[in-house]
Amino acid sequence: MNFDDTPEEAAFRAKVRAWIDANAPKHLETELRRAAFASSGVVSEDPVVASKAWQKKKAAAGYACLNWPKEYGGGGFSPIERVIWSQEEGPYASLSSLFGIGHGMCGPTVMTWASEEQKRRLLPPLVSGEEVWCQLFSEPASGSDLAGLRTRAEKAADGSGDWIINGQKIWTSGAHRSDWGLLITRTDPDLPKHKGLTMFFLSMKSPGIEIRPIKQANGDANFNEVYFTDVRIPDAQRLGAVNQGWEVSLTTLMNERLSIGSGMPTGFPELFNFCLEAEIDGRPAIEDSRVRSRLATYAVRASGLKYTGMRAITALSKGQIPGPENSIGKLVAGSTMQETAMFALELQGEAGMLTGAAAEFAGRFQAMLLRSPATRIEGGSDEILRNIIAERVLGLPGDIRVDKSVPFRDIPTRGRAD
Amino acid sequence: MNLDFSDDQKLLKDQLRRFLADRCPPATVRAVLEGPAPFDRPLYQGLAELGVLGAAVPEAYGGLGLGRLELCILAEELGRALAPVPVSSSIYLAAEFLLAAGSEAQKSAWLPKLVSAEAVGTFALAERAGRVTPKAIQCRVEGGRLRGVKVPVADGEAADLAVVAARTEPGDGAGGVSLFLVDLGSSGVKREAVDNIDPSRKQAKITFDGVAAEPLGAAGEGWEIVRKVIDRAAVLMAFEQVGGADRALEMGRDYALDRMAFGRQIGSFQGIKHMLADMYVSATLARSNAYYGAWALAAEAAELPVAAATARVSATQAFQHCAKNNIQVHGGMGFTWAFDCHLYYRRSNALALALGSLSEWEDRLVEQLRRQNAAPAAA
Ligand SMILES: Cc1cc2nc3c(=O)[nH]c(=O)nc-3n(C[C@H](O)[C@H](O)[C@H](O)COP(=O)(O)OP(=O)(O)OC[C@H]3O[C@@H](n4cnc5c(N)ncnc54)[C@H](O)[C@@H]3O)c2cc1C
Numbered sequence: 001m002n003f004d005d006t007p008e009e010a011a012f013r014a015k016v017r018a019w020i021d022a023n024a025p026k027h028l029e030t031e032l033r034r035a036a037f038a039s040s041g042v043v044s045e046d047p048v049v050a051s052k053a054w055q056k057k058k059a060a061a062g063y064a065c066l067n068w069p070k071e072y073g074g075g076g077f078s079p080i081e082r083v084i085w086s087q088e089e090g091p092y093a094s095l096s097s098l099f100g101i102g103h104g105m106c107g108p109t110v111m112t113w114a115s116e117e118q119k120r121r122l123l124p125p126l127v128s129g130e131e132v133w134c135q136l137f138s139e140p141a142s143g144s145d146l147a148g149l150r151t152r153a154e155k156a157a158d159g160s161g162d163w164i165i166n167g168q169k170i171w172t173s174g175a176h177r178s179d180w181g182l183l184i185t186r187t188d189p190d191l192p193k194h195k196g197l198t199m200f201f202l203s204m205k206s207p208g209i210e211i212r213p214i215k216q217a218n219g220d221a222n223f224n225e226v227y228f229t230d231v232r233i234p235d236a237q238r239l240g241a242v243n244q245g246w247e248v249s250l251t252t253l254m255n256e257r258l259s260i261g262s263g264m265p266t267g268f269p270e271l272f273n274f275c276l277e278a279e280i281d282g283r284p285a286i287e288d289s290r291v292r293s294r295l296a297t298y299a300v301r302a303s304g305l306k307y308t309g310m311r312a313i314t315a316l317s318k319g320q321i322p323g324p325e326n327s328i329g330k331l332v333a334g335s336t337m338q339e340t341a342m343f344a345l346e347l348q349g350e351a352g353m354l355t356g357a358a359a360e361f362a363g364r365f366q367a368m369l370l371r372s373p374a375t376r377i378e379g380g381s382d383e384i385l386r387n388i389i390a391e392r393v394l395g396l397p398g399d400i401r402v403d404k405s406v407p408f409r410d411i412p413t414r415g416r417a418d
Numbered sequence: 419m420n421l422d423f424s425d426d427q428k429l430l431k432d433q434l435r436r437f438l439a440d441r442c443p444p445a446t447v448r449a450v451l452e453g454p455a456p457f458d459r460p461l462y463q464g465l466a467e468l469g470v471l472g473a474a475v476p477e478a479y480g481g482l483g484l485g486r487l488e489l490c491i492l493a494e495e496l497g498r499a500l501a502p503v504p505v506s507s508s509i510y511l512a513a514e515f516l517l518a519a520g521s522e523a524q525k526s527a528w529l530p531k532l533v534s535a536e537a538v539g540t541f542a543l544a545e546r547a548g549r550v551t552p553k554a555i556q557c558r559v560e561g562g563r564l565r566g567v568k569v570p571v572a573d574g575e576a577a578d579l580a581v582v583a584a585r586t587e588p589g590d591g592a593g594g595v596s597l598f599l600v601d602l603g604s605s606g607v608k609r610e611a612v613d614n615i616d617p618s619r620k621q622a623k624i625t626f627d628g629v630a631a632e633p634l635g636a637a638g639e640g641w642e643i644v645r646k647v648i649d650r651a652a653v654l655m656a657f658e659q660v661g662g663a664d665r666a667l668e669m670g671r672d673y674a675l676d677r678m679a680f681g682r683q684i685g686s687f688q689g690i691k692h693m694l695a696d697m698y699v700s701a702t703l704a705r706s707n708a709y710y711g712a713w714a715l716a717a718e719a720a721e722l723p724v725a726a727a728t729a730r731v732s733a734t735q736a737f738q739h740c741a742k743n744n745i746q747v748h749g750g751m752g753f754t755w756a757f758d759c760h761l762y763y764r765r766s767n768a769l770a771l772a773l774g775s776l777s778e779w780e781d782r783l784v785e786q787l788r789r790q791n792a793a794p795a796a797a
Contacts, residue, residue: 001420001421001422001424001709001712001713001716002419002420002713003419003421003486003713004419005419009419105520113632140614208645227600242469272787272791276788276791284631286784286788289777289781292780292781292784292785293777293780293781295780295784295787296727296731296779296780296781296783297731297735297780298784299728299731299784299787300703300707300728300731300732300735301703301785303706303710303728303732304702304703304704304706304707304732305703305706306706307421307706307707307709307710308702308703308706310419310421310706311421311422311706311709313419313421314419314421315422317419317420318422322481325702328698328699328702328703331699332699332703383688383692384693385695386688386691386692386696387688387692387695389695389698389699390691390692390694390695390698391691393695393698394667394671394694394695394698395671395675396671396674396675396683396685396686396690396691396694397675397682397683397685397686398686399617399686399688400682406695
């Protein structure tokens with residue numbers, strides 16, 4: 001048991017540290033460090049331009065998608081080297097959040113299911129940030145229950161073999177600045193829900209796509225509605241067989257788990273620093289016993305996640321495949337972030353209501369408070385993650401289902417008759 | 419980086435698990451819980467023969483000299499089986515006190531006996547209800563004679579040797595507290611059993627009436643040594659708690675698979691599934707934090723105070739959480755004497771108080787984080 005680098009790892013660390021020192025956009029460091037959760041924090045220049053510039057530099061040196069094969073634009077490094085990189089990248093890592101969905105979900109799916117030619121065309125620009133991807137999965141009537149989606153893909157009547165897409169996606173993060181999308185559709189409503197789905201990728205510039213931003217509860221507009229009206233996709237852009245889409249989507253979700261060790265934010269370090277500075281009745285807040293009790297609870301959750309991540313990396317380095325137990329990360333981090341933010345505001349008293357420049361800590365906790373509900377929903381809600389732990393880790397029975405073996409078109413769609 | 423035990427260490431653990439499955443089934447725990455025996459002597463003897471007691475004690479004193487990582491992984495199994503033996507009192511505490519502060523003569527006199535189970539040691543700290551602060555230590559040693567009352571003392575009735583914290587300077591200060599070794603066979607020692615929430619681990623009240631006491635470590639340094647040794651013991655205790663939490667979770671899971679209600683397994687109700695998932699989460703966080711503590715303990719890292727408090731707080735939360743919800747999963751059966759749920763519930767709550775309560779450790783964790791934060795950044 002140790003936290004030491006092997007000589008090779010130490011050499012790699014020294015090498016990437018020197019490279020980052022020589023190449024990182026240092027003029028942005030202060031604003032990146034001050035970043036509120038879920039934004040890169042760059043305000044002094046166009047954040048998308050800043051993100052793409054850093055990504056391109058990293059890709060050229062092999063430090064983007066470190067563990068992807070070199071022929072697809074990756075660095076060809078081991079999972080451990082990837083972890084070392086992310087430890088060293090520090091504040092600059094938030095510049096890459098723009099590419100998170102592409103690198104974490106879309107890329108691995110393309111790598112598993114696309115043709116060799118497609119992989120060589122699509123993956124390198126995805127790595128380098130020249131092309132941005134989005135994930136077109138959720139729909140108004142199907143979020144947690146992804147397999148309930150209704151966007152249709154039908155064979156074109158002209159015999160070209162193309163597919164014609166009609167329907168609507170929703171909550172698509174970054175669709176408005178994406179070049180490509182990973183799209184799951186229904187190809188056969190007469191089959192049970194999981195059996196009639198098919199996966200495609202398509203250009204977000206395709207005729208018939210309309211993207212409408214949705215204003216989020218926290219005031220940002222990062223996710224969108226995406227409408228498809230007779231959008232044409234060549235059959236060559238199908239990933240997996242017709243009606244094999246559910247299986248393909250599982251690769252996407254499984255790869256999410258592989259991106260372990262990245263460490264979801266909990267808000268604890270920020271809260272701790274705040275409690276060092278804030279005062280209660282003229283004394284440092286950190287000396288108050290009630291504050292201490294809360295801080296300790298958050299501290300052990302944050303450290304528990306950190307060391308759970310390190311145990312997972314250890315297992316990975318011994319060749320074990322990460323499993324559903326990694327669902328714990330977002331489940332714990334999401335609600336902890338929400339609680340730490342609320343607690344920081346409480347310590348600020350009435351001024352806790354203020355946001356922006358007038359607020360304590362430049363409004364960081366207020367931004368966390370307003371963004372954190374989303375973490376508990378996106379990419380698998382808290383309840384879905386608990387189901388996953390209960391069923392796939394502990395071996396408890398699945399929920400009783402009424403929708404599994406009936407044809408999709410016969411499944412009821414309204415909760416209450418009106 | 420490697421945050422896991424080695425294959426050899428895991429072999430030791432498996433070996434102890436098999437041994438305990440055979441020698442420490444729940445009936446053994448119940449025999450101590452319900453009977454007058456202070457602990458299960460044959461089991462304790464067996465653990466000595468297996469090398470468990472001496473795992474972290476140097477060979478020069480009769481131990482195996484393996485290390486504290488080995489002791490951690492073994493502690494997990496003892497916690498899982500609720501072993502009704504004085505390992506924590508005698509090994510995590512008394513032996514660690516001797517190793518930390520004992521003279522050569524004291525170590526040679528006592529460690530071989532503790533390791534071979536020929537003698538049992540304990541640590542006598544608390545004197546009354548409430549947090550144990552230097553002020554709360556009012557037992558006194560004057561002219562080499564100890565006077566005062568200690569309660570509760572874990573395994574106090576069965577122990578042969580006690581490490582006792584007593585005042586050598588009047589007043590409230592930490593600097594007036596010193597440690598002593600007391601042979602509990604000496605005249606002037608009066609012991610009474612006291613009832614406690616977990617009778618599978620006995621507690622006693624010990625009255626010292628002018629008993630010969632031998633200094634352990636320098637005068638006035640007692641409190642400092644206590645903090646140091648309690649940090650070490652806290653990591654080991656955290657492993658016992660992690661073992662207990664895991665077993666309570668397993669029991670709940672198994673019952674949820676077997677028990678039917680409304681025509682289906684109760685484990686198919688989300689109320690039960692999510693409760694078990696949350697137990698898994700707290701048990702997992704506690705295990706990871708305990709590994710961090712184990713690393714700090716074995717490496718004698720400067721951050722041991724932070725790591726120990728982290729491991730302790732997390733393990734206390736997890737064991738209490740899993741043990742209480744295990745009863746909930748079992749319904750009425752969980753509240754019977756016959757089912758084993760209450761054994762874990764009792765132990766989880768007793769361990770939560772041994773070595774200082776949760777709020778004390780929370781306080782200590784934040785204080786230590788604050789110090790670590792103020793210190794110039796370590797390389
Ligand atoms: C900020 C943000 C970004 C997103 N980005 C994307 C994106 O880029 N691409 C994309 O495809 N999607 C995206 N999503 C959508 C996201 O994946 C869904 O919101 C999520 O899966 C939940 O689905 P839903 O919103 O339909 O809620 P529902 O599924 O309707 O859930 C409502 C409530 O019911 C609970 N529930 C549902 N099913 C169960 C069950 N079986 N057991 C217990 N409870 C249950 C849920 O936990 C939740 O509390 C994003 C969402 C957010 C908030």
